[in-house]
Amino acid sequence: MKCAILTGGGDCPGMNAFIRAVVRTVLNLSPESQVWGVLDGWKGLVENAYRPLNKRDVSGIAALGGTILGTMRFPEFATNGELRERAARNLEEQGFEYLFVIGGNGSVKAAWAVEQILRREGWRTRILVAPGSIDNDVCNNYGTSIGFYSALERSLEMLSWIRDTASSHRRVYLIRSMGRDSAYLAFYAGIIGGAEYAIRPHENVDFERLAEIAGQRDRDTLILVSEAYPKSLQEIQHILEEIFRRRGIEREIRAVDMSYFQRGGVASVTDILRASWLGYRMVCDALRGCASGFYTAYYIGHWQEPLPLEVAADDARTNHLDIPAEIIRMALALR
Ligand code: F6P
Numbered sequence: 108m109k110c111a112i113l114t115g116g117g118d119c120p121g122m123n124a125f126i127r128a129v130v131r132t133v134l135n136l137s138p139e140s141q142v143w144g145v146l147d148g149w150k151g152l153v154e155n156a157y158r159p160l161n162k163r164d165v166s167g168i169a170a171l172g173g174t175i176l177g178t179m180r181f182p183e184f185a186t187n188g189e190l191r192e193r194a195a196r197n198l199e200e201q202g203f204e205y206l207f208v209i210g211g212n213g214s215v216k217a218a219w220a221v222e223q224i225l226r227r228e229g230w231r232t233r234i235l236v237a238p239g240s241i242d243n244d245v246c247n248n249y250g251t252s253i254g255f256y257s258a259l260e261r262s263l264e265m266l267s268w269i270r271d272t273a274s275s276h277r278r279v280y281l282i283r284s285m286g287r288d289s290a291y292l293a294f295y296a297g298i299i300g301g302a303e304y305a306i307r308p309h310e311n312v313d314f315e316r317l318a319e320i321a322g323q324r325d326r327d328t329l330i331l332v333s334e335a336y337p338k339s340l341q342e343i344q345h346i347l348e349e350i351f352r353r354r355g356i357e358r359e360i361r362a363v364d365m366s367y368f369q370r371g372g373v374a375s376v377t378d379i380l381r382a383s384w385l386g387y388r389m390v391c392d393a394l395r396g397c398a399s400g401f402y403t404a405y406y407i408g409h410w411q412e413p414l415p416l417e418v419a420a421d422d423a424r425t426n427h428l429d430i431p432a433e434i435i436r437m438a439l440a441l442r
Contacts, residue, residue: 111144114177119370120375124383237386257378292369296331302329
């Protein structure tokens with residue numbers, strides 16, 4: 108088999124574990140095979156930029172954050188049909204039988220767009236996609252994306268540091284979390300970090316109630332703010348300060364942004380295990396000549412039929428936009 112691996116969208120811990128799993132499984136189960144890494148994501152595919160990967164190239168990278176293949180934002184790919192045609196043609200001309208992708212919802216949509224060209228032309232490449240994003244914005248009905256738990260670990264650490272200073276100064280901290288238009292990272296970080304509140308992207312926030320919650324706390328109050336919530340931290344701070352003044356609540360407010368720190372660092376054990384499992388499963392299926400598809404898993408050993416790329420791409424549009432109601436009720440019950 109001649110195949111390629113591509114890491115797309117924002118980097119995340121677990122991508123390297125996935126690369127390692129695919130390379131090692133292909134070369135151990137089918138030693139005559141060739142594995143190539145696509146450099147810098149979908150842009151590299153359009154530009155035919157690859158490097159060969161052997162077993163030694165992926166030594167010691169399972170826990171390493173980021174992606175050794177690189178990734179790049181490439182928004183033109185979503186709008187420019189010519190670029191997608193070129194990517195599909197390159198796959199055919201290079202003779203890749205399989206393209207293994209790990210990425211977020213942008214990569215799922217990109218894979219589906221290229222897949223349609225491949226099938227229209229009758230070209231050979233099949234595309235197998237695993238979810239990799241700190242945003243957890245792909246197919247949440249079927250598990251969580253690789254990288255999400257690592258970003259939560261990072262968030263937990265940062266929240267505990269902020270809690271120390273918040274508590275010492277009797278302060279309210281507004282903490283911005285990444286996640287793009289998905290509420291998951293901010294909301295789950297709020298749950299594990301014991302935050303008093305987590306503002307979701309499309310929430311109609313009751314600031315009077317928020318001020319009341321802060322006022323009831325003896326010392327520290329942590330409020331998570333989703334990346335896509337339209338008000339800036341400063342705007343939220345001013346609104347709350349105004350209410351505090353009116354209600355006679357004597358608490359200082361500070362604002363801090365965790366964003367890019369959440370995306371880096373060592374991968375969590377869950378992400379390493381699931382990335383390894385999915386990489387292994389995908390290669391086993393590829394060696395049997397499977398069709399293109401989207402793979403996901405809750406945990407190592409869990410097996411679920413891959414979804415057609417079309418279904419995954421459609422699901423990626425809306426499935427992450429809010430947290431299931433029962434989990435919101437749970438978070439409130441834990442407060
Ligand atoms: O998709 C992952 C992510 O980290 C989002 O949470 C965030 O909105 C975005 O990437 C930031 O992208 P960039 O690195 O291009 O600024």
